[in-house]
Amino acid sequence: MIELTAPKTLVRRGRTVPSRTGPALVSAVLLVLHTAFALRNHARFRTTGYDLGIFGQAVREWAAGRLPASAIRTASAPPGFEGEALPLLGDHFHPVVALLGPVYRLVPRVEVLLVAQAVLVSAAVYVTGRTAQRHLPELWGAGPVVGAVCGLAWGTQALVGFDFHEVAFALPLLALACRTYLDGRLRAAAGWAAGLLLVKEDLGATAAVFGLLVVHKARDGRDRRAGWLLAGGASLAAVLVLKVVVPAFAPDGRYLYAGQVG
Numbered sequence: 001m002i003e004l005t006a007p008k009t010l011v012r013r014g015r016t017v018p019s020r021t022g023p024a025l026v027s028a029v030l031l032v033l034h035t036a037f038a039l040r041n042h043a044r045f046r047t048t049g050y051d052l053g054i055f056g057q058a059v060r061e062w063a064a065g066r067l068p069a070s071a072i073r074t075a076s077a078p079p080g081f082e083g084e085a086l087p088l089l090g091d092h093f094h095p096v097v098a099l100l101g102p103v104y105r106l107v108p109r110v111e112v113l114l115v116a117q118a119v120l121v122s123a124a125v126y127v128t129g130r131t132a133q134r135h136l137p138e139l140w141g142a143g144p145v146v147g148a149v150c151g152l153a154w155g156t157q158a159l160v161g162f163d164f165h166e167v168a169f170a171l172p173l174l175a176l177a178c179r180t181y182l183d184g185r186l187r188a189a190a191g192w193a194a195g196l197l198l199v200k201e202d203l204g205a206t207a208a209v210f211g212l213l214v215v216h217k218a219r220d221g222r223d224r225r226a227g228w229l230l231a232g233g234a235s236l237a238a239v240l241v242l243k244v245v246v247p248a249f250a251p252d253g254r255y256l257y258a259g260q261v262g
Helices: 021-043 049-063 074-075 096-107 111-135 142-152 152-161 166-182 186-198 201-217 221-247
Strands: 004-005 010-013 015-018
Touching: 004 096, 010 074, 015 074, 021 111, 021 142, 021 152, 021 201, 049 074, 049 096, 049 111, 096 166, 111 142, 111 166, 142 152, 166 186, 166 201, 186 201, 186 221, 201 221
Parallel strands: none
Antiparallel strands: 004 010, 010 015
16 A cells, blocks of 8 residues: 655655655656757757767668668778678677667657667666665655766766767666665666676676676575676677677678777
């Protein structure tokens, strides 16, 4: 049974549950602001072929049921490449972008990517705000404030302010992984963190470290096994992606960024 005890507080089975209104409102406001900014930026020709154009071509290919490729990316393709479009899975491993394919089929415009990025950021803001409410109950307004800080942080603004990037998918995944970790639902946390493997090849390291955190906090065998599975599986997956999958698609048979740091 749920009963109202204050305008923005619920009591459920003997415990206080902060209202979702504050974080939801902050999330909605930032969604509108980020979307408007990104679309206006695009309308004023301040977006670029790198990266919005490339990802736009990638999503178009996914929408057509084909593996992602980009004619724009051929401008900086490895020496000797003579194809019309560079296979993008030979550049970076980001199959999660395929989730935008069905949306692009309905609305075949590159602006879909900009709106999707704003939605992903907004989702992370909401989850982060709700997490703050749950774990900082003594701080009034923790949910809206922490959510706003998340959405207005420099890194978030840099993401929204420059085209589209696949790392936007990592934000809600990390937010959900951290929330379930703090809630003590460690197997769920490991599951959310495992999704990072589909976002970009270098996030395998992040997922592996998260697995070690799950092991450290585990209180029973099932949670501990989930942590070790994530740590070991993410490490193995990262190696396979970098050494096998990406080179298999790359025109020159190697991972282009292997020698780069940062």
